Amino acid sequence: MPAGALTLFHVRGIRIGVDYSLFFVLFLIIIWLSGFYRDVLGADEGATGPYLLALASALLFFGSILLHELGHAFVAIRRGIGIDGITLWMFGGVARLQRDSDSPGTEFKIAVAGPLVTAAITLLCVGAGIALAGPDAFREAALTDGQTESSGIAALIGWLAGINLLVLLFNLVPAFPLDGGRIARAIAWKLTGDRGRATRFAATLGRGFGFLLIGFGAYLFVRGDLIGGLWLAVVGFILNGSARGAIAQTQITDRLEGVSVGDVMDREPVAIPEGMSIERAFDEYFLRYRYTWFPVTDSASRFAGLLDQATAEAVPEPERGSTTVGEILARDEGSLTVREDAPLESLLGNEGLRRLGALIAVDPEGRLRGVVTVEAVGRALNDPATGESLPS
Ligand SMILES: [Zn+2]
Structure with missing residues (x-):
């Protein structure tokens, strides 16, 4: 169409x-x-x-x-x-x-x-x-x-x-x-x-x-x-x-049928606290893990938004020590989150998943619980336990 x-x-x-x-x-x-x-x-x-x-x-x-x-x-x-x-x-x-x-x-x-x-x-x-x-x-x-x-x-x-x-x-x-x-x-x-x-x-x-x-x-x-x-x-x-x-x-x-987001997500996602300085975020996250973006959490471990490397790099070096992650992160209005108990099927065709390649799984209070990636959804679709793969 x-x-x-x-x-x-x-x-x-x-x-x-x-x-x-x-x-x-x-x-x-x-x-x-x-x-x-x-x-x-x-x-x-x-x-x-x-x-x-x-x-x-x-x-x-x-x-x-x-x-x-x-x-x-x-x-x-x-x-x-x-x-x-x-x-x-x-x-x-x-x-x-x-x-x-x-x-x-x-x-x-x-x-x-x-x-x-x-x-x-x-x-x-x-x-x-x-x-x-x-x-x-x-x-x-x-x-x-x-x-x-x-x-x-x-x-x-x-x-x-x-x-x-x-x-x-x-x-x-x-x-x-x-x-x-x-x-x-x-x-x-x-x-x-x-x-x-x-x-x-x-x-x-x-x-x-x-x-x-x-x-x-x-x-x-x-x-x-x-x-x-x-x-x-x-x-x-x-x-x-x-x-x-x-x-x-x-x-x-x-x-x-019966598979939830929580069943396939990464349960130990690496997240940056929003009070951290950009300088430390580089040292302890971007340079260490080499991911291009990280979920950011507030003081109550709730998911606040994403910080991507390009946004962090746009902050001039002298200001990175005094600028916090919370000041520059892309706040999320809910388009990137999914409840961890949601059926996995509800992610098929999800716009956020398509754009980012991943979604942030949260509990009912909005606390970060995991990250579910396109690859994880793909693995669930081609579960080796069923012994067959899908026609594509
Ligand atoms: Zn019609």
């Missing part, structure tokens, strides 16, 4: 990004819809009205997709799951959750929120469209029939209703990672109590649906619908691949 090349804006702290591929689709939609609106308005080739309506339609369509993703995101945040951002790209939108749901109920509520938003938008457009154009002209507009008697604005609303209904129906197909597949996974998880099995079930449906789309796309392609056929086939490939990834992921999470 694309990370979003351009940041559009932030909604309540969530970064909304667009991938460049979106512009290609905007272009296609505008070309396609300007013909439709030319017919609706009875306008000449080259008139600007149809193009403006087509542009407005494309923007409103991606606006609806954004609202759908925000639906997922807001429920996730309310359930304590952070959002790395929302990206719009050529195949729709993606809200990137920082971690997996920890219960089937949470999974269900997050999954269902997006389709509920899309259903509300559809109903709103249907109501407004019928009020403006009457039921018959509205239906024709929704089916992009250029002969419709509706006005340009009513035709736009009709098209928006139709495309949102399509998005809704597609997303409700029980094929993981589509929303319907996530709902199916949540139900199977609730019934069996086994998240791994539920994921494999929903993702197997996802793989099947992916193959179906590839087959149907190939059929359309051969029949002469080159763009539509290719489109469906690519969507099928993406679905299939990400369902396959989800199945592989369950082999990891099953293996980590």
Whole structure:
């Protein structure tokens, strides 16, 4: 999934990004819809009205997709799951959750929120469209029939209703990672109590649906619908691949079942007290251990932040004797710590772990208990006791 090349804006702290591929689709939609609106308005080739309506339609369509993703995101945040951002790209939108749901109920509520938003938008457009154009002209507009008697604005609303209904129906197909597949996974998880099995079930449906789309796309392609056929086939490939990834992921999470951060961390981490001078920190830590950074603790042994070598070296030599570690350390607001009793699985995909290569394990009072490194997590994944290693 694309990370979003351009940041559009932030909604309540969530970064909304667009991938460049979106512009290609905007272009296609505008070309396609300007013909439709030319017919609706009875306008000449080259008139600007149809193009403006087509542009407005494309923007409103991606606006609806954004609202759908925000639906997922807001429920996730309310359930304590952070959002790395929302990206719009050529195949729709993606809200990137920082971690997996920890219960089937949470999974269900997050999954269902997006389709509920899309259903509300559809109903709103249907109501407004019928009020403006009457039921018959509205239906024709929704089916992009250029002969419709509706006005340009009513035709736009009709098209928006139709495309949102399509998005809704597609997303409700029980094929993981589509929303319907996530709902199916949540139900199977609730019934069996086994998240791994539920994921494999929903993702197997996802793989099947992916193959179906590839087959149907190939059929359309051969029949002469080159763009539509290719489109469906690519969507099928993406679905299939990400369902396959989800199945592989369950082999990891099953293996980590019952393993906590405390089980794999280094229990005797070397930490610098924050009252120590920079000069002594060099002599007793950086020059002695040759690490590039150290955790720093306060007088109550609580983790305060990190001191890295470059920051310490930036202090001019004459001042190092009188400057304390506490004055220059990078204070941590919690992004680098993890509770020692947290399940190891919760570290997979952790942003801090990826950036630093390690996380600081603390007890409930915030006291430093250990350091868990990427290598330690990797060793736990490839536990020799199980006699097999993971496919990578
Ligand atoms: Zn969704």
